[in-house]
Amino acid sequence: MPRWDSDGSGASRPSGGEGGGPGNDSVSRRAAAIEAILLDVDGVLTDGTFEPGDEVAGIPERKRFHSRDGLGLVMAKRSGLRLGFVTGRSSGTVRGRARELSLDYLREGCFDKGPAFDEACLRFGLSPEQVAFVGDDVQDLPALRRAGFAAAPADAHPAVLACVHFVADAPGGRGAVRQIIERILEARGKLDNALYRFWG
Numbered sequence: 001m002p003r004w005d006s007d008g009s010g011a012s013r014p015s016g017g018e019g020g021g022p023g024n025d026s027v028s029r030r031a032a033a034i035e036a037i038l039l040d041v042d043g044v045l046t047d048g049t050f051e052p053g054d055e056v057a058g059i060p061e062r063k064r065f066h067s068r069d070g071l072g073l074v075m076a077k078r079s080g081l082r083l084g085f086v087t088g089r090s091s092g093t094v095r096g097r098a099r100e101l102s103l104d105y106l107r108e109g110c111f112d113k114g115p116a117f118d119e120a121c122l123r124f125g126l127s128p129e130q131v132a133f134v135g136d137d138v139q140d141l142p143a144l145r146r147a148g149f150a151a152a153p154a155d156a157h158p159a160v161l162a163c164v165h166f167v168a169d170a171p172g173g174r175g176a177v178r179q180i181i182e183r184i185l186e187a188r189g190k191l192d193n194a195l196y197r198f199w200g
Contacts, residue, residue, distance in 0.1 A: 031187030072178035114142030
């Protein structure tokens with residue numbers, strides 16, 4: 001089972017599966033308010049590993065993305081959520097993925113992610129309470145602490161696990177983003193419709 005914090009404050013380490021799930025009203029309320037999702041890339045949409053490229057020589061950096069996460073992002077977009085990547089690296093591979101998914105916001109080479117979160121809120125015309133952030137490492141903490149719904153993959157840094165509202169079962173790059181998106185859509189009452197598009 002995914003893990004949830006005990007009071008919805010994000011101030012303590014998420015509780016174990018026995019205390020989590022849709023019955024956690026405070027976290028469900030947070031998820032239901034979300035209108036946009038911002039995600040770190042390395043360690044969230046990937047397993048954190050990559051092969052450096054040489055953009056001058058036309059050799060792209062190599063990253064591996066999970067198809068379930070990709071479909072989750074498509075489901076989120078089709079359900080009316082706005083999406084963005086906020087990443088510390090600059091990569092043609094990430095830019096290509098952003099174009100493929102028709103993202104609404106992209107910040108590369110960004111190590112101070114708090115101001116990037118604020119900028120995205122302004123661009124979207126949303127309050128921080130309406131924006132989720134998914135991160136896995138310490139440089140994500142300023143954005144995670146601002147977010148109305150903060151989430152992380154199972155293998156995130158302990159400091160991240162201690163401050164988020166939701167921890168996925170899956171590690172980064174292995175379906176964690178899909179699980180987080182489905183939880184948000186469930187809280188918004190849009191999960192069934194999002195899934196029905198594919199099996200209906």
